[in-house]
Amino acid sequence: MGITRLKRLITEELSKAFDTNKIGQFTNSLIGYIDLYKLTGYPPNTSIPRKEAAKQVVEHIYKINKIAPLLNYFIYVAQTGFRGESVKFTNMKSVICEMKECGYQYDRELNKVVLVEKNTKRSDWGFLEDGGSYNFCFISIDISKNSRLVRKYDNSLIQKTYINFKDLVTKAVESRKGRIWNWEGDGGLLAFHVKDFVNLALLSAVDILSSMPIFNSLSNYLSEDIYIRIALNAGKATYKKDTVTINSDAISKVKELEKKHTSLMSITVSQSTFSHIDINLRKYFTAKNVNSENIYQLKFPVGGVH
Amino acid sequence: MKEINVFNYDGSGFPAKIKKIMKNEKDCNMNYYSYSDLNKKFSKKADVILFEEEDSFISSSGSFNKLISSYDQMPPVIVIISNKEIINIVRWMRKGTSDCLWIGDINKDILNNSIKDSIEFTESKKRKIKKDKKITAQNILSRKVINIPETTNWNSLKDNNYYDYCLVMIEAEIDKTAIGRYSTEAIEKIYQKVKSESESLSTHFGGKNWFWTNNSGVQIFYFGDRVDCAVLSAITFFVRFFIFCIEKIGLEEVLNLRIGVHDGNGIYQHTKTSQITSDIINSLNHLTFQYTKNNTLTITKDVYDKLSNNLKLYFKKSGLFEGRDIYSYHFYDAK
Numbered sequence: 001m002g003i004t005r006l007k008r009l010i011t012e013e014l015s016k017a018f019d020t021n022k023i024g025q026f027t028n029s030l031i032g033y034i035d036l037y038k039l040t041g042y043p044p045n046t047s048i049p050r051k052e053a054a055k056q057v058v059e060h061i062y063k064i065n066k067i068a069p070l071l072n073y074f075i076y077v078a079q080t081g082f083r084g085e086s087v088k089f090t091n092m093k094s095v096i097c098e099m100k101e102c103g104y105q106y107d108r109e110l111n112k113v114v115l116v117e118k119n120t121k122r123s124d125w126g127f128l129e130d131g132g133s134y135n136f137c138f139i140s141i142d143i144s145k146n147s148r149l150v151r152k153y154d155n156s157l158i159q160k161t162y163i164n165f166k167d168l169v170t171k172a173v174e175s176r177k178g179r180i181w182n183w184e185g186d187g188g189l190l191a192f193h194v195k196d197f198v199n200l201a202l203l204s205a206v207d208i209l210s211s212m213p214i215f216n217s218l219s220n221y222l223s224e225d226i227y228i229r230i231a232l233n234a235g236k237a238t239y240k241k242d243t244v245t246i247n248s249d250a251i252s253k254v255k256e257l258e259k260k261h262t263s264l265m266s267i268t269v270s271q272s273t274f275s276h277i278d279i280n281l282r283k284y285f286t287a288k289n290v291n292s293e294n295i296y297q298l299k300f301p302v303g304g305v306h
Numbered sequence: 307m308k309e310i311n312v313f314n315y316d317g318s319g320f321p322a323k324i325k326k327i328m329k330n331e332k333d334c335n336m337n338y339y340s341y342s343d344l345n346k347k348f349s350k351k352a353d354v355i356l357f358e359e360e361d362s363f364i365s366s367s368g369s370f371n372k373l374i375s376s377y378d379q380m381p382p383v384i385v386i387i388s389n390k391e392i393i394n395i396v397r398w399m400r401k402g403t404s405d406c407l408w409i410g411d412i413n414k415d416i417l418n419n420s421i422k423d424s425i426e427f428t429e430s431k432k433r434k435i436k437k438d439k440k441i442t443a444q445n446i447l448s449r450k451v452i453n454i455p456e457t458t459n460w461n462s463l464k465d466n467n468y469y470d471y472c473l474v475m476i477e478a479e480i481d482k483t484a485i486g487r488y489s490t491e492a493i494e495k496i497y498q499k500v501k502s503e504s505e506s507l508s509t510h511f512g513g514k515n516w517f518w519t520n521n522s523g524v525q526i527f528y529f530g531d532r533v534d535c536a537v538l539s540a541i542t543f544f545v546r547f548f549i550f551c552i553e554k555i556g557l558e559e560v561l562n563l564r565i566g567v568h569d570g571n572g573i574y575q576h577t578k579t580s581q582i583t584s585d586i587i588n589s590l591n592h593l594t595f596q597y598t599k600n601n602t603l604t605i606t607k608d609v610y611d612k613l614s615n616n617l618k619l620y621f622k623k624s625g626l627f628e629g630r631d632i633y634s635y636h637f638y639d640a641k
Contacts, residue, residue: 203553210545217452217538217616225616280558284548300545 003067006098007058010074013089015054018082023053026082030073031066068127071099071113075106110194123179125194128239134193137201137234137273138251139178140258141169141208142187144227157221162186164219165226172207176200181243187228189251191243198234198276205230205267209300212265231258233270261290267298310421311337311352313344313373315360320386320409324356327414334421344372354421355383358409362389363397370401382424386412404428450614452538455512455530463574469528472536472569472609473586474513475594476504476543477522479562487558497521499555504543511539517579524590533569533612537605540565541620544603544635565603566594569612589628597627603635 014023024036040056042048061070078089089095096106105116107126114126128134143149143165150158162185173180173190177200182189192201209230216225235250253270262268269277269285271294277285285296310328314320321338328336337350341360357373359366374380382404387394395406404424407416463469478500480488488496497520504523505515512535513527527536544565551560572584589606598604605613605621607630613621621633 203549207549210549213541213545213620214538217534218454225619281552284560 002098002101003062006067006095006102007062009091009095009098010070011051011054011058013074013091013095014058015051017087017089018050018054020048020050020053022082023050023057026073026077027057027061030069031061031064034060065129068104068113068115071095071104075113121174121179123181123191123243124239124241125177125179128193130241131238133236133238135197135234136237136250137192137198137232137276138237138254139173139190139192139201139205140187140231140233140254141190141205142229142258144229144264146186149222149226153222161219161221161226164221165215168211168215168219169208172204172211176204176207178204179243181246189255191237198232198273199278199281201232201234202267202269202277202281205232206298209265209267227264229258229262229264229266229268231255231262231268231270232273233257234273234276257295261288261295263297263299265300269296269298271295308334308353308421308425309337309351310334310354310356311339311350312356312358313339313341313369314358315366315369316340316342318358318360320358323409323412324417327412327417331414331418341369341372344369344376352381354424355381357383357385357403359385359387359389359398362391363394363401367397367401374402382428384417384420384424450534450616452534452614453530454535454538458512458514458529460514460528460576463528463576465575467574468571469574470532470569470571471574471586472527472532472567473516473572473590474508474525474527474536474540475522475566475568475590476500476525476540477564477594478547479521481559481562484559496555496557496561500561503550503554507543508539511535511542513539517582524587531614533609534614534617536567536569537609537613537617540567540603540605541617541635562600564594564598564600566590566598567603567605567609568593569606569608593627593632597625597632598634605633605635607631607633609633 014026018026020036024034027034027036034057036042036048036053036056037044037046039060040048040052042052058070061067074089074095077087078092081087099105099113103115103117104113105126106112107114110125112127115122115124116126143162166183169190170180173192176192177194177197178190178192180188181191190201190204192198192204209228212226212228220226231254233250233254235248235253237246237248237250240246257268257270274282274285274294274296282296285298287294287296289295312321312324318340324336324338328334337352339350355373357366357370360369373383380402383402384405384407385398385403386409387398387406388409390408398406404427405420407420478497480493480496485493500521501515501518501523504518504525508514508525508527511527512529512532513525516524516526518524525536525539527533527539529535544563547563548560551557568586568590570586570589572586573582575582593604593606604624606627610618610621610631610633620635623631624634625632
């Protein structure tokens with residue numbers, strides 16, 4: 001019901017604000033050229049009524065799953081105009097209300113419309129498209145000697161402790177707009193994509209590592225401390241809804257960096273990622289050459305100018 | 307294959323007797339030595355030792371002592387005695403031997419049973435030692451539940467009375483190289499934020515800011531497991547200082563930080579804290595400003611001795627203060 005009303009409201013606004021020609025131009029700007037005659041079924045060289053054009057365009061955009069980009073562009077045009085001319089959408093308020101009813105929200109920080117779910121952080125941040133290629137910063141995080149711990153301790157103690165650890169990681173990651181893409185109990189793959197995502201990833205990693213003493217003292221049910229490794233690497237990946245199946249060179253590299261080149265209780269950053277780290281933070285890293293490439297390690301406690 | 311070393315006194319007929327008894331035992335490899343072989347360095351491994359007594363314990367104990375000193379881990383020893391007196395047998399058993407067999411009784415069955423039982427007895431002793439060690443280690447490392455008080459009533463402490471409390475002294479300072487970038491007002495605001503962070507953290511662990519001046523101050527812990535709470539508060543402040551400086555207050559660098567922790571008895575005042583003088587505060591002052599380097603967290607022996615075992619693991623001995631050990635925070639030895 002909600003989405004039908006939303007489509008109708010947008011159709012009305014477009015048809016009131018634009019003629020058929022401009023509706024075609026609006027669509028071109030959003031999703032590329034589309035033949036309105038083919039779309040509407042009207043014979044060429046006839047006049048397509050603007051309301052019909054708007055209706056078919058909105059329906060087509062909905063079918064190809066581009067409602068969020070449509071809403072983004074709609075709001076953008078309302079704010080900045082279209083092709084040098086100001087545009088007045090008279091029922092903007094109703095569109096915004098209906099948008100929220102359908103689970104969309106304008107995120108002021110991201111400056112875009114995103115799909116939200118209550119009590120859940122979407123792995124696509126509400127706007128990534130399945131099959132789309134994007135830049136991310138990945139974190140690989142792992143509890144050291146998990147197999148020994150699992151053999152030594154009762155399963156219930158392991159479960160409680162690891163759940164607490166995951167909560168710690170979740171809080172550090174999601175508060176900085178990251179997402180947990182894959183979790184295997186004792187660690188996993190975290191992804192950052194929005195805003196200054198490399199530095200946000202680094203701060204998440206530092207947050208997790210610096211929380212370990214308190215975690216071990218108050219939330220660890222085992223009779224020994226847990227130690228972790230963290231690695232960061234930025235790069236491309238093709239987004240898929242089933243994030244467990246996402247793979248790319250950047251993801252393989254971060255896993256290798258964490259498993260083979262990261263000391264316990266430290267953070268390792270790849271060479272290519274290091275150049276994206278805030279220049280003021282780089283001085284806290286130590287360079288190490290591995291296979292003729294520099295990797296950069298951050299050990300604790302971090303601080304002070306030495 | 308069992309390795310059995312046989313030691314007899316010089317000129318004894320014992321080897322011939324044993325060879326005859328054990329000639330058909332295919333799973334035993336018999337090695338024959340005399341007492342004089344023990345004068346040289348002896349390192350032949352064995353699963354069991356047969357040691358022939360010469361007359362009595364007293365006359366043989368010298369050679370027996372040489373034998374046991376040549377093994378790091380002594381295998382079971384069956385003593386073949388010629389003296390059946392009870393006191394003689396008791397002396398051998400006190401020496402840790404696993405069995406005493408009278409030479410007149412010895413035959414294949416008696417010897418084989420004794421060998422088998424001696425090996426089993428020694429193995430079960432080893433298993434018990436290992437098990438006891440594991441339990442002990444677990445006990446040492448077993449995680450104590452730290453009592454962080456949910457409520458604190460500081461009004462229950464009376465002015466000018468003496469109490470046992472734990473103090474955490476914090477000093478944060480902008481590095482000399484960065485000082486030119488900040489106005490006086492900006493510096494004041496930064497230090498004010500450090501003070502607020504100190505208050506927030508100490509309260510979380512059942513303590514509070516007791517007094518604060520510009521860029522340094524003292525937290526006090528009295529309730530619950532005061533030492534564990536104080537140290538946990540100090541560790542948290544210390545390791546999370548990076549995130550605090552860079553992310554929370556948006557600086558371009560991390561301030562220099564020194565923290566000292568001391569526990570003892572001292573006078574308490576709710577207000578007029580600038581007038582408090584006591585040995586514990588003086589000691590803490592010296593510890594923090596004279597014995598603690600930049601970006602270090604140091605605790606006194608009084609604190610260390612009262613810490614729970616898992617928190618002790620974070621600290622390493624780092625020097626002497628007032629004639630006693632002090633310990634510095636050590637996050638982890640990355641290997």
